[in-house]
Amino acid sequence: MALTGMQIYKLLPKTNCKDCGLPTCMAFAMQVAAKQKALTDCPHVSEESKEELSEASSPPMRLVKIGPEGKQFEIGQETVMFRHEEKFHRPCGIAVRIPSSLSDEEALAKSEKINKSVFERVGQTLKVQLCAVEIDGAADPAGRAKLVAEKSEVPLILMGKNADAMKKAAEAIKDLRPLVGGADASNIDGFIDIAASLKLPVAISGKNLEELADLTSKAKEKGIEDIILSFNTENLGDTLRWLTLARRAALRKNFRALGYPALVEVTTKDAEEETVVASAYAAKYAGIVIIDNVEPWELLPIMVVVQNVYTDPQVPNTVEAKLYEVGNPDENSPVMFTTNFSLTYFSVESEVERSKVPAYICVVETEGLGVLNAYAGDKISAEKVVKTLNEQKVAEKVKHRKLIIPGLLPIFRAEIEDTSDWKEVIIGPETAREIPAFLTNNWKS
């Protein structure tokens, strides 16, 4: 949280010595607050002041990195409670559990499934980011950790309450920088020892937020910086309330003891309930969600909740302006155009798909605006449509010269017909919803 000029002034010697090049300490403080000078530009500032400033200027929620250099999972440093206030910065990571009850063979098979849980959707890659290995109950904790670590392509979380077992497992794979999970009031000393000696991030839980703050403070005193708040209550409502309160305390009050990203371990047995519960946490403040199931039908809905909630609301969502082919169109298939606002494009695309009439969709670059906004903002014109059709060589794809245009832009018809080879412009429906009926009833090549 940034300090004001006045707060910085209090940290200065207040001698107005001018050694910093500015006339007064107050002037210097204002420049530091505006980030035009660094506190260290004052040759006389005390060590205590430097420390205080660096503490105060560090982000209210810490950034924690899990995993080895090069393929680290990074989480935290969030700044707002609601995405419309700015944006959510680092998408919630899905972790899949490898229970200790699995045999080595089964554990490897599940780890392999986790590796393969990679999906492409609207130009982005969605995947399981972490593999949570249960240590308690494993006959050979170090062996189990090593076994999975060798095959896993994603960073690991080690889960357990038993500090001795955890120590063996963590030591065995310490170079891979796993997250040490499972610290609570009963085992905190042992876990602090592991995290401090092996320099690993640690996830800590408490029976309430007060106890959790005590435990994270204790870890911090021992020099542990990379902490994750861990919640594993089975009560969805309580957990969501704790996640909200912890985040508010960190972001609004700069409360350091809770200024860390959060992890939620979902423990329900029912796979469908697990999907829904994980989606709720993904939408509301969990940085990591641990689940059991690794089936695509369960992972994908959760992943897309994350994908949507973590979309930057300040940046218009766009698709690449190019010619899209829906359902293997041929030389007789309809051609239509729309804008590159992704919501517009995907609405058109999914309705064309629903119509089962294969078609070409020419996407015109409109800086991410929908049809009407693009027209009002002068981002689309008949001339630009013709130019785009030429650039995308649409005429080479079809025999006919019929072009379906958005029903909201009937005004383009004459100019397109007059200035291009597209001699038959058909005014399409005003909304995407009407496309299937339109294509079924009105389209004849």
Added chain:
Amino acid sequence: MEIPDVKEKWTSKINEVTIGATKEQGGTRAKTVTVGGASTLPFMNFEGDIPNRPVIAGFVSDVVPEWPDVIKNAIGKEISSPVEWAQKNVKDFGVDLISLKMIGADPSGENRQPAECAKVVEDILKAVDVPLILWGCGDDEKDNHVLPECSQAAKGENCLIGSAKEGNYMTVVAICKADKHKIISEAPVDINLAKQVNILLQDAGYDLKDVVMFQTTAALGYGYDYVHTIIERCRTVGLKGDNLMASPQICDVAGETYRVKEAVADEDILPGWGKLERRGPMWEAACAEGYLQAGADILVMAHPNAISAVKKTLDKLMQ
């Protein structure tokens, strides 16, 4: 260690809207459903009251919707009869009320006549005793004929009628005043327009305390983020005292979900994405759960597995 006090001090609350009328109230419903009334964000009961839990309305349409077979099969053969579908929703799926949409009236579809639609309303009112939400087909001009007849058929039942838009609100206000129904005000993913429509309703003499807002609904992955944020913003400004935005909110999750690829296409089209039989309902459920967290008060849902999964979370959320 003491945690800093981060409770919000909300100055107002979301309007409480009751749907349905019992015999004593001039209708024939066995019970009414009340939504809204919260003086805090969803499930944040440490800083305000949440007198009513969000509810699930079972999706029913006058004609069979164009949904994938695996989804229709999960609902059962009853889907081909609006009356039986409504009954199954209440008895087997455990919904709180019924949301009936006149898809068949769409001029670009079956173009069913208003009288046929009104007959469906009558039949459903006889067959189930939960409150009813009534929608037209979405075509303003046609709905201007469909909604009055449907409203008339449900006179005195205190239905929730949708939807009043910038272009057709006069008709909706007139029939809802005459037949004593509540109104859904609709604005397509636009918070300013949402307020504008509410102002129009108020200027037309309709009490905003009887309005439920519909920001339109986006399926998961298709503009969900926009709708999620608008619902959150409406809830927040409503709690901060903007009486024009303090209406409870409805999401038509089922109506939108089974139009998008991820909830329609099976593994032959989406290899490696899992069976549609499982993926479809979870697409609906995750979307509904997300909107619940944003602040939705009424979720229109269809698939029994999706309904059951979301209901389970509601039980826990309201504990």
